[in-house]
Amino acid sequence: MKLNWKDKKVTVxxxxxxxxxxxxxxxxxxxxxxxxxxxxxxxxxxxxSLEKLKGWPIKYVLGRHRVEDFRETDLVVQNPGVPxxxxxLKLARKAGVPIENEAGIFFELVKVPVIGITGTKGKSTxxxxxxxxxxxxxxxxxxAGNIRTAAMLDILPKIDKNTKVVLELSSWQLEGLVRRKVSxxxxxxxxxxxxxxNRYSSFNAYAQAKGIIFRFQKPGDLxxxxxxxxxxxxxxxxxxxxxxxxxxxxxxxxxxxGAFVNEGNIVFGTTKxxxxxxxxxxxxxxxxxxxxxxxxxxxxxxxxKVPDQIISASIRRFKSVGSRLxxxxxxxxxxxxxxxxxxxPIATLAALKALSPGRQIILIAGGQDKGLDYRELGRLxxxxxxxxxxxxxxxxxxxxxxxxxxxxxxxKNMNLAVRKAFQLAEPGDTVLLSPAAASFNxxxxxxDRGEKYLQAVKDLT
Numbered sequence: 001m002k003l004n005w006k007d008k009k010v011t012v013x014x015x016x017x018x019x020x021x022x023x024x025x026x027x028x029x030x031x032x033x034x035x036x037x038x039x040x041x042x043x044x045x046x047x048x049s050l051e052k053l054k055g056w057p058i059k060y061v062l063g064r065h066r067v068e069d070f071r072e073t074d075l076v077v078q079n080p081g082v083p084x085x086x087x088x089l090k091l092a093r094k095a096g097v098p099i100e101n102e103a104g105i106f107f108e109l110v111k112v113p114v115i116g117i118t119g120t121k122g123k124s125t126x127x128x129x130x131x132x133x134x135x136x137x138x139x140x141x142x143x144a145g146n147i148r149t150a151a152m153l154d155i156l157p158k159i160d161k162n163t164k165v166v167l168e169l170s171s172w173q174l175e176g177l178v179r180r181k182v183s184x185x186x187x188x189x190x191x192x193x194x195x196x197x198n199r200y201s202s203f204n205a206y207a208q209a210k211g212i213i214f215r216f217q218k219p220g221d222l223x224x225x226x227x228x229x230x231x232x233x234x235x236x237x238x239x240x241x242x243x244x245x246x247x248x249x250x251x252x253x254x255x256x257x258g259a260f261v262n263e264g265n266i267v268f269g270t271t272k273x274x275x276x277x278x279x280x281x282x283x284x285x286x287x288x289x290x291x292x293x294x295x296x297x298x299x300x301x302x303x304x305k306v307p308d309q310i311i312s313a314s315i316r317r318f319k320s321v322g323s324r325l326x327x328x329x330x331x332x333x334x335x336x337x338x339x340x341x342x343x344x345p346i347a348t349l350a351a352l353k354a355l356s357p358g359r360q361i362i363l364i365a366g367g368q369d370k371g372l373d374y375r376e377l378g379r380l381x382x383x384x385x386x387x388x389x390x391x392x393x394x395x396x397x398x399x400x401x402x403x404x405x406x407x408x409x410x411x412k413n414m415n416l417a418v419r420k421a422f423q424l425a426e427p428g429d430t431v432l433l434s435p436a437a438a439s440f441n442x443x444x445x446x447x448d449r450g451e452k453y454l455q456a457v458k459d460l461t
Contacts (some may be wrong), residue, residue, distance in 0.1 A: 006032035011069045013088065014079030015039040015049050015062075017444050020102050021079045022052045023151030027105075028077075029056040036061060036069050045444060071095045077102070080172040083199060103145075103169060104176030106152040112159060115166045115300070116145075116183070118174060118213050119190025119226075121347050122293045125285075125321050126190055127168040129297040133314040137306045138164045146170045148447070171196065171209040183216040187241075188224040188300050190293065192231035195344045197371030207231050217241035224258070224299045226292065227251060244303050246295035248288065259299035266295060268302045277302070278312040285318070286325050287354025323450045325351060329457045333427025335359075336418075336457045339434035340450030344370065345377040348436035356384040360429040362421045364389045364411075364453075366396030367437030377436055378402020387424045389417045395437035413442065414449070418456035431457075 010033040015021040021037070028035045037053075038061040039046060046062060061069060070076060070092040076099045078089060092099055107114070115134075117127045124147050131143035142158060144150040145167035152167065159165060167184070177183060192207045200206040214223040215238065223239050225232040227247035236243050245251060245258035250271045259268050259277070266283075267274040283294050294315055301311050320326055328336040337355065342348045348365060355361055363385045374395070381388055382405040389409045390396040400408055409424070411417035421431040433453045435446075443449040 004031075005075075007034060008075070009034050009073040010036070010075045010077065011073045012037045012077045012079070013039075013065070013070075013086075014082045015041075015046055015060075016079050016081055017046065017049055017448070018080075019049075019148065019151045019154075020146075022049050023153040024077050024079070024102050024105070025053055025058060026056060027153040027156075029053075029058055035059065036073070038062070038065050038069055040064065067091060070097065073097055075100060077105070078176075080170060084175075100179075101173060101176035102152055103167075103173035104179060106156065107177055107182050108180060109156060110159060110165065112161060112163055112165060113185035115164065115186040115188075115304075116169050116213050117167065117188045117190070117300075118169045118171065118210055119188075120193040120195045120210075120344070121350070122190035122289060122296070123168050124341070125290065125293045125324060126188065126296045126300075127166060128321050129293065129315070129318055130188075130300055131166045132318060133297060133301045133306055133311055134164050134166065134304070136310045136314055138162075140164065141166060143168075146173060169213060171206060171212075172199075174209055174212040177212055177216070181216045183212065183214050183221070185217070186222045186300065186304065187213040187217065188296055189213060189226065189232050189235070190296055191226050191229045192235070193229075193344070193346045194372055195346070195370060198369070207235065211235045211238060214239055214241060222303055224296060224303065226296070227256065227258070227260070228292070244299050246292070246299040248291060248295065259295045259302065261291070261295070266298055268298060268308075275308065277308050278315060282312065282316045284316070285320055287350055289350040289354070290320075290325075323447060325354060328454050329460075331422075331457070331460055333429075334422065334425045335430045337430055337432045337434075338450050338453055339432060340439075340446045340453060342434040342436055343367075343438055343446055345372055345374050345436045348434040349377055349380055351432060351434040352380055352384045355430055355432060360386045360426070362387045362389065362424050362429060362431045364391065364417045364421055364431065364433045365399055365435050365437070366391040367393040367435045367439050367449075368441045369393070369395035369398060370438055374398040374402045374436070378404065381406050386429065387421070389421050389424075391417055391435070391442060393437055393441050395435075399436065414452040415456045415459070418453065418460065422460055 010028045036059045134141040141164040147168040221241035227245040247260040326338045439449040
């Protein structure tokens with residue numbers, strides 16, 4: 001990739017609202033490139049991103065794409081919401097225009113080893129927790145990537161030889177590393193579960209995209225994998241680097257090494273020789289899935305030589321990440337919980353299991369389908385939910401078909417959904433927003449959905 005972009009033409013495809021598109025656009029504008037940012041969404045929808053780019057000499061093509069912006073340019077930057085089979089990307093390829101994404105650009109320019117974290121579920125929690133642990137031992141630790149704290153290209157100027165860089169990486173971002181055949185030196189996959197099947201041709205294709213995080217590692221590198229997940233166990237056969245595991249129970253293989261639970265304690269080592277880190281009771285996050293997340297963080301940070309006492313103390317202090325089983329409000333005896341980042345059935349399954357002991361749950365769910373199966377979720381809703389309030393969407397139809405016993409109520413928008421859930425609730429009940437679906441039919445993204453939920457809950461009187 002060119003290092004001098006002055007007066008070169010760059011098309012940023014997909015400005016978006018998550019921050020990555022803004023960072024890419026600003027990066028190339030700062031480098032002196034002639035930047036065109038194009039997005040199918042309107043100026044009104046994209047206003048939060050446009051405000052962040054005020055004052056930069058950027059050309060905008062919004063509400064549409066133009067052929068010339070993909071044929072007559074020196075580079076196209078593809079952002080996550082853009083499918084690989086876009087006809088405009090095909091035009092660029094045919095014209096010989098290189099296509100990059102934010103991660104590919106970052107890995108070309110970063111000069112220190114990177115710690116990369118991916119997975120279907122739990123990657124934001126693990127990334128945040130790893131960052132918190134590392135900051136106590138390596139003060140110059142920066143957390144960025146798919147997580148909302150910072151975009152990759154925004155942190156480049158802050159990195160020096162003493163910086164530890166922790167990145168949350170989505171499967172889409174990882175695809176940008178294939179062209180230059182690079183993976184993070186230290187990598188972790190939380191799990192691989194059915195998701196994004198509207199984007200990938202098969203579950204196997206999705207799993208292989210996750211595997212890019214260690215595909216190009218060298219023998220001296222490190223990959224941390226979930227011993228309890230069938231897909232990551234299978235992916236481990238492709239590893240050329242050192243494999244470290246995490247598991248909710250002792251490893252069945254005597255050769256396996258990593259973090260696991262033994263007699264109520266989180267430990268690190270092998271089943272025959274291990275070092276206790278902290279009791280499971282020291283973890284203050286709800287749900288078995290969060291125990292997995294903590295084990296993953298222990299396996300990675302312990303492998304990076306962080307002292308046990310720092311790991312233990314950091315875990316004891318750690319609270320839930322915003323928008324993930326986040327208590328929004330307690331009002332008139334009813335607890336409102338925001339789990340908007342549950343964009344697939346498996347995540348809502350975990351949320352219901354985490355909250356169900358001793359609670360009556362009114363679940364708000366629904367949205368757009370990603371080609372996923374909702375039958376197991378339907379069975380669990382029937383078992384654990386008192387009532388179900390569905391937002392509009394293609395996934396909502398599948399959820400309604402899967403639910404056989406639980407009363408189902410329909411709501412046209414978030415305000416109506418929250419009001420209906422509150423009407424159905426009694427003191428001691430929990431109203432849980434855990435959609436099990438994508439958000440784009442009603443909201444800008446899952447975080448916008450969560451913010452609308454928080455506002456609707458706040459407005460209750």
